[in-house]
Amino acid sequence: MKKLINNPDDVVREALEGMAAAHPDLLTVHFDPTYVVRADGVPDGKVGLLSGGGSGHEPMHNGFVGRGMLDAACPGEVFTSPTPDQMQAATEAIDAGAGVLHIVKNYTGDVMNFEMAEEMAESGGIDVRSVVIDDDVAVEDSTYTAGRRGVGGTVLIEKICGAAADKGYSLDDLEALCTRCNDNVRSMGMALTSCTVPTAGEPTFDLGEDEMEIGIGIHGEPGRKRMEVEPADQIVERLMTPIVEDLPFKDGDDVILFVNSMGGTPLIEVYLAYRKAAELAEQHGLRVVRNLVGPYITSLEMAGLSITMMRADDDIVELWDAPVHTPGMRWGA
Amino acid sequence: MKKLINNPDDVVREALEGMAAAHPDLLTVHFDPTYVVRADGVPDGKVGLLSGGGSGHEPMHNGFVGRGMLDAACPGEVFTSPTPDQMQAATEAIDAGAGVLHIVKNYTGDVMNFEMAEEMAESGGIDVRSVVIDDDVAVEDSTYTAGRRGVGGTVLIEKICGAAADKGYSLDDLEALCTRCNDNVRSMGMALTSCTVPTAGEPTFDLGEDEMEIGIGIHGEPGRKRMEVEPADQIVERLMTPIVEDLPFKDGDDVILFVNSMGGTPLIEVYLAYRKAAELAEQHGLRVVRNLVGPYITSLEMAGLSITMMRADDDIVELWDAPVHTPGMRWGA
Known part of the structure; x- marks a missing residue:
């Protein structure tokens, strides 16, 4: 294996440190629990948009945090789901009173952990909705998936929903839009x-x-x-x-x-x-x-x-x- | 060799057709001689900016044609210099009365062919200047180079000079700016x-x-x-x-x-x-x-x-x- 890395266990952390160093105007990286959040804060009354998943798919998702797209992202280790505590912390960080939409790619670990995070956040009084993205027509079930996998459609959906959230869509409307995008x-x-x-x-x-x-x-x-x-x-x-x-x-x-x-x-x-x-x-x-x-x-x-x-x-x-x-x-x- | 190509001889042409299909608002591709030119034409009195070189370094240079950067680019075959007739045609296409700056990476073939194109264009009455980029500190001479190679600095220089040309810099001033950037x-x-x-x-x-x-x-x-x-x-x-x-x-x-x-x-x-x-x-x-x-x-x-x-x-x-x-x-x- 030839890679531009130091210790294999530090790849995700060090790459996130690099992102933080390169884009302080756009995003802030928190560690333990680890999440990336927009630097300028979520405007009051705007629905927060969170996604996440295993690392190794860059620029998705961390690279889509900023203005007009995601408010936060939770990176797991490479090809490994992030944990519910990461998602909960990120959800709390981006709730500006209008609730938070979780955009979840359909992989068993991601779906399970986002479900737990949703429960945790809701018990803390935050209105959370989740839409599971499953756009991959290749297979009906897969190694890490019940049902179709979430893939490239996620990129388009994060852009479109980010713009809608900016435009003032309510949590209900954003959930409906996200579902409609996934259906199409x-x-x-x-x-x-x-x-x-x-x-x-x-x-x-x-x-x-x-x-x-x-x-x-x-x-x-x-x-x-x-x-x-x-x-x-x-x-x-x-x-x-x-x-x-x-x-x-x-x-x-x-x-x-x-x-x-x-x-x-x-x-x-x-x-x-x-x-x-x-x-x-x-x-x-x-x-x-x-x-x-x-x-x-x-x-x-x-x-x-x-x-x-x-x-x-x-x-x-x-x-x-x-x-x-x-x-x-x-x-x- | 596993590549997403059809016939190896058609790679550059077919990729250019893809660029033309993807970005008709930004650029137009001409074949025989082959060059990529901004779609909206060079504003009257603006200095035209041309670069070029072998393909295989994408997005450089074709991907930097549009607004605020290059007015045209001449792609050669992969890792092969474009020819003087390509450069001449592109130079003529982007001369809007204020002359044309050639930004040339320091490789023997590129330098020689851009020199010929400059002579051809000047004999046609177009004021042309060339700045050779040689920012690579690795080696003093190289396989295809007398002197240092032109590499990553070219990307920054094309952006900066593109903005300056938009701002109304004269050909003299643009040549001086390009040289100053290369020096730094x-x-x-x-x-x-x-x-x-x-x-x-x-x-x-x-x-x-x-x-x-x-x-x-x-x-x-x-x-x-x-x-x-x-x-x-x-x-x-x-x-x-x-x-x-x-x-x-x-x-x-x-x-x-x-x-x-x-x-x-x-x-x-x-x-x-x-x-x-x-x-x-x-x-x-x-x-x-x-x-x-x-x-x-x-x-x-x-x-x-x-x-x-x-x-x-x-x-x-x-x-x-x-x-x-x-x-x-x-x-x-």
């Missing part, structure tokens, strides 16, 4: 290589020199199929077809198209894949009204990509376009 | 792994399972030293010390600190490295007034990082803060 987003990923969790020191799984995994999870969980590597255009079609058919997306739909690098895939290849994804969307009669291209939800240094598509009405597009200023996503500010 | 910026990089040029199909160089290359070039050119991998903090010190000593940066200097991923290194490790780089800067009495963290000048999927530091007076900081809207760098717009 689908994703699927693939990998050319594994990744190595620092404390494990060995690749999470093995892939042959000519193999790829279609439908991979963001922790390297098995997908639909292991097969020989194909030209990129065919790979993109293998991801786009199940996405389009699952919702189903329909002729005339406006969509946000998000082509994501799993981390180790260079941007030149992500754009090459975007080209084909956009072409296929058009062939299905979809109108790509917004897009996102790059590494936003990663699996350490895994080579591969995922595609996410969200059906987007004018409200969603307006929320998408609203200013955002976080380390990992920024525009209009 | 230093960089050094390292690699844990090689990368593979698609048309070559084999890694550019070999590194042992426990080895790293200190002072690597962005095409995998040899650096100062091949040695056993060390903890990240020591590696960062191996990069920071020569940077600080070379200028030399002095107690009390304000600096922009840029910690860059070579592509395959995940963001969690880049922030971990930033933590140490910022700490060392402080120990040297430097004040980090701005920073940039992430993959901005890459070497395909190479794992590694580079550190760049620029001495920044108030003018530089103001230009750095000015709005920019490109696919690869965006704020305030």
Whole structure:
């Protein structure tokens, strides 16, 4: 294992110290329990937005804390759920009287711990709602999941809900919006290589020199199929077809198209894949009204990509376009 | 070789088609000769800003075309200089009557071809200046270079000069600013792994399972030293010390600190490295007034990082803060 780290046990803490040093205007890092919170405090009466999950998917979620997106994030160790006490502390920190929405990716540990944190916070008098994101069409159940996994849709949803919270949405309305976004987003990923969790020191799984995994999870969980590597255009079609058919997306739909690098895939290849994804969307009669291209939800240094598509009405597009200023996503500010 | 590509010969063209599809509001791609130009045209009387070089370093340079940064970029094949006819066409496309500045990374092919393009454009009546960027302190001469290589400083310089051109700087003033920035910026990089040029199909160089290359070039050119991998903090010190000593940066200097991923290194490790780089800067009495963290000048999927530091007076900081809207760098717009 070759990594730019010191002690494998200190990777998450030291990376958080780096984030704190780089972005003091945007976020503050608390340790023990560990959470990242916006530096300027949550405005009175605004619903607080919290997400979290295992580390190793950067910039998600810590990199989406700031203005116009998440108010706080709870990072676990690499590919390990954060604990309820982290979530409880973060929830308390961002409650500004209007309650807190938990955006939870559907992994068993995350769901269980966010449920406990919700109970703890509610017994402390904070109104908390949770929406579980499960946008991955690859598999119905998975290694760490009952039901579908939460993946790239989470990135879009955190942006959109962040804008809505800024706009003054109530907790009820924000919960409804988050659910509606989740109902209208689908994703699927693939990998050319594994990744190595620092404390494990060995690749999470093995892939042959000519193999790829279609439908991979963001922790390297098995997908639909292991097969020989194909030209990129065919790979993109293998991801786009199940996405389009699952919702189903329909002729005339406006969509946000998000082509994501799993981390180790260079941007030149992500754009090459975007080209084909956009072409296929058009062939299905979809109108790509917004897009996102790059590494936003990663699996350490895994080579591969995922595609996410969200059906987007004018409200969603307006929320998408609203200013955002976080380390990992920024525009209009 | 496992890559998300179709035919190795089509990688650059297809990635450019993807960029064109993703960012029609920002840029337009011309083929044969190939260049990327801002979509909204250069305002009358503004100096045009052109850069370019081999592909494989994305988002640099194509991803820096838009508003507030480059007006055009000429991509070569992967790790291969673009040709003079590309540069000439791009220069003509962005001349709005005030001349064109070429920002050239110091590689023999780039320098030679930009010189030819400058002559061609000048014989066509366009006032052209060139500034050669040579910020890499690792080696004095290199495989593809007479003199020092141009690396991470280029990213900062393109942003700063883009803002200055927007502000109405004349060609003389812009040339002087670009030279001043280059005089005040230093960089050094390292690699844990090689990368593979698609048309070559084999890694550019070999590194042992426990080895790293200190002072690597962005095409995998040899650096100062091949040695056993060390903890990240020591590696960062191996990069920071020569940077600080070379200028030399002095107690009390304000600096922009840029910690860059070579592509395959995940963001969690880049922030971990930033933590140490910022700490060392402080120990040297430097004040980090701005920073940039992430993959901005890459070497395909190479794992590694580079550190760049620029001495920044108030003018530089103001230009750095000015709005920019490109696919690869965006704020305030």
